[in-house]
Amino acid sequence: xxxxxxxxxxxxxxxxxxxxxxxxxxxxxxxxxxxxxxxxxxxxxxxxxxxxxxxxxxxxxxxxxxxxxxxxxxxxxxxxxxxxxxxxxxxxxxxxxxxxxxxxxxxxxxxxxxxxxxxxxxxxxxxxxxxxxxxxxxxxxxxxxxxxxxxxxxxxxxxxxxxxxxxxxxxxxxxxxxxxxxxxxxxxxxxxxxxxxxxxxxxxxxxxxxxxxxxxxxxxxxxxxxxxxxxxxxxxxxxxxxxxxxxxxxxxxxxxxxxxxxxxxxxxxxxxxxxxxxxxxxxxxxxxxxxxxxxxxxxxxxxxxxxxxxxxxxxxxxxxxxxxxxxxxxxxxxxxxxxxxxxxxxxxxxxxxxxxxxxxxxxxxxxxxxxxxxxxxxxxxxxxxxxxxxxxxxxxxxxxxxxxxxxxxxxxxxxxxxxxxxxxxxxxxxxxxxxxxxxxxxxxxxxxxxxxxxxxxxxxxxxxxxxxxxxxxxxxxxxxxxxxxxxxxxxxxxxxxxxxxxxxxxxxxxxxxxxxxxx
Numbered sequence: 001x002x003x004x005x006x007x008x009x010x011x012x013x014x015x016x017x018x019x020x021x022x023x024x025x026x027x028x029x030x031x032x033x034x035x036x037x038x039x040x041x042x043x044x045x046x047x048x049x050x051x052x053x054x055x056x057x058x059x060x061x062x063x064x065x066x067x068x069x070x071x072x073x074x075x076x077x078x079x080x081x082x083x084x085x086x087x088x089x090x091x092x093x094x095x096x097x098x099x100x101x102x103x104x105x106x107x108x109x110x111x112x113x114x115x116x117x118x119x120x121x122x123x124x125x126x127x128x129x130x131x132x133x134x135x136x137x138x139x140x141x142x143x144x145x146x147x148x149x150x151x152x153x154x155x156x157x158x159x160x161x162x163x164x165x166x167x168x169x170x171x172x173x174x175x176x177x178x179x180x181x182x183x184x185x186x187x188x189x190x191x192x193x194x195x196x197x198x199x200x201x202x203x204x205x206x207x208x209x210x211x212x213x214x215x216x217x218x219x220x221x222x223x224x225x226x227x228x229x230x231x232x233x234x235x236x237x238x239x240x241x242x243x244x245x246x247x248x249x250x251x252x253x254x255x256x257x258x259x260x261x262x263x264x265x266x267x268x269x270x271x272x273x274x275x276x277x278x279x280x281x282x283x284x285x286x287x288x289x290x291x292x293x294x295x296x297x298x299x300x301x302x303x304x305x306x307x308x309x310x311x312x313x314x315x316x317x318x319x320x321x322x323x324x325x326x327x328x329x330x331x332x333x334x335x336x337x338x339x340x341x342x343x344x345x346x347x348x349x350x351x352x353x354x355x356x357x358x359x360x361x362x363x364x365x366x367x368x369x370x371x372x373x374x375x376x377x378x379x380x381x382x383x384x385x386x387x388x389x390x391x392x393x394x395x396x397x398x399x400x401x402x403x404x405x406x407x408x409x410x411x412x413x414x415x416x417x418x419x420x421x422x423x424x425x426x427x428x429x430x431x432x433x434x435x436x437x438x439x440x441x442x443x444x445x446x447x448x449x450x451x452x453x454x455x456x457x458x459x460x461x462x463x464x465x466x467x468x469x470x471x472x473x474x475x476x477x478x479x480x481x482x483x484x485x486x487x488x489x490x491x492x493x494x495x496x497x498x499x500x501x502x503x504x505x506x507x508x509x510x511x512x513x514x515x516x517x518x519x
Contacts (some may be wrong), residue, residue, distance in 0.1 A: 026070055036449065041125075042085065042087075046114075049082055054080070055079040055082045065109055109393060130166075132276060137311075138275065138309065138312070158296075161291050168278075170265060173257060177255075177257075181251065186251050189251055190241075191239050199248075221364075230254060356394040361464075381454065393468075396469075397418050397469050397470065404418055411477065415477045438455065
């Protein structure tokens with residue numbers, strides 16, 4: 001006894017589409033693909049050094065060490081006032097972790113040849129996924145200290161969000177303790193200025209005093225000399241005269257201030273600082289930015305009324321617009337296909353074929369999620385590109401099944417024979433399209449890493465459409481089609497529409513006079 005398909009069969013084959021719908025809603029979304037750029041940046045700084053001296057004192061010692069790194073393709077160095085930079089470009093396919101470790105080791109070796117006054121070199125990897133996705137400006141009639149305090153407090157709160165990688169403050173000014181000394185007071189106490197300076201610099205040190213062996217064990221000793229608070233500086237003795245101790249606070253005072261700014265940020269003519277927020281790799285950009293905005297909304301009630309938030313960059317808007325355009329394209333494709341198929345095949349077949357478009361589309365999204373791809377701009381473009389290719393196999397199979405139904409076969413036999421008969425032609429047709437996009441997966445270089453998401457998306461969606469045409473469509477067709485009345489008259493066979501009758505008449509004339517069609 002033959003077992004008839006049940007609705008459970010349709011549920012089983014539709015589960016991938018349901019999973020794709022959840023992935024489309026919850027998947028990681030971003031505007032740029034997560035691509036490893038084969039470049040490493042080394043930053044060097046020495047306050048007050050000229051470009052010529054920076055090249056001699058900063059660039060050349062580093063250049064001698066870094067040129068010997070394996071896999072280095074291009075070396076570029078620049079020198080400006082107080083700063084030097086080196087950009088290292090590696091061969092495509094390099095190991096970023098190994099290259100970053102090698103560069104840091106070479107920089108540590110060359111550090112001993114740099115001037116002692118130079119700042120610690122910084123080694124940074126160029127990563128597209130770490131570019132800011134949200135930029136917020138803080139402006140208003142506030143003094144510099146209050147504005148910087150608010151910006152740093154917001155920085156700590158936003159970095160507490162799980163999907164936020166880091167928050168940089170553009171326009172931030174580094175704190176500086178300015179020591180103001182009165183020469184007359186120094187002279188009255190008999191304190192020399194150089195002695196005062198040396199007293200402060202020599203006391204701000206951690207001195208290891210070795211260890212004490214008591215016989216029962218060994219204890220580490222140290223002499224506390226690190227300045228940790230303002231009181232430590234003010235209470236520091238600078239001169240002892242018999243029973244009188246002259247402290248630092250007796251001869252000088254400290255003025256908290258900031259270093260001279262290297263740049264300025266203004267919004268609508270008002271001084272401002274800018275929060276540049278980067279998300280973690282693979283995090284959902286829309287959910288991350290929504291969480292940041294919720295954090296800012298909670299802090300807004302506690303901030304001064306003069307402070308104003310200005311959104312300078314918001315990548316989530318771009319992604320949301322792309323998703324909206326994608327869904328509109330898919331819906332438009334479904335409607336157009338339905339119109340064409342209805343005109344040729346009738347309502348029942350048109351609805352079945354139309355269901356394969358969102359089914360293949362959502363199954364492709366599920367496969368994209370399985371390969372850990374984010375819904376970036378290249379993936380979304382690939383989904384739009386492939387939307388019109390998803391029904392080719394379904395139309396062929398459904399047309400043959402409709403022919404078998406008109407010949408008197410049962411729905412089970414009609415769909416089984418149609419899927420079996422057209423499986424290899426549909427597979428061959430899909431394979432020819434896959435053969436076009438397959439070589440693009442091996443596109444070398446950084447551009448290839450960006451563009452590989454396009455052929456991968458097309459290939460996965462076409463494979464999903466193949467499964468829809470040969471598995472999903474026959475199963476649903478068996479459930480929702482009825483036996484057709486057998487038609488023996490050739491005039492009522494495929495030529496039931498005006499288009500079919502016109503095409504049949506034209507083809508009959510061309511077959512009757514084949515040489516005439518060549519002229």
